Amino acid sequence: MELFFGLYFAMTGMHAFHTVVGAGLMIWLIVKAKNKAFSETYSAPVEMVGLYWYFVVIVWIFRFPLLYLLGRT
Numbered sequence: 001m002e003l004f005f006g007l008y009f010a011m012t013g014m015h016a017f018h019t020v021v022g023a024g025l026m027i028w029l030i031v032k033a034k035n036k037a038f039s040e041t042y043s044a045p046v047e048m049v050g051l052y053w054y055f056v057v058i059v060w061i062f063r064f065p066l067l068y069l070l071g072r073t
Contacts, residue, residue, distance in 0.1 A: 008067055015063060018056050025049045 029049055032038065038046060 011063060011067060015056070015060060018059075022049075022053050022056050025052065 026049065029046060032045070
């Protein structure tokens with residue numbers, strides 16, 4: 001049982017860290033967008049941050065059942 005809780009808190013902490021990083025990247029994008037750093041031909045940072053954010057969300061979708069639902073057995 002101690003291994004479960006150790007993994008639970010480690011994975012939850014890592015996910016929280018990546019969520020905070022993603023929020024920071026979103027704020028960075030807002031600042032860059034206000035400074036007109038992006039155009040129709042240059043939007044790679046927006047796409048990369050979007051992919052990063054979707055990755056964090058997909059990890060959460062798989063983590064939730066793995067830790068919360070299967071961990072109860």
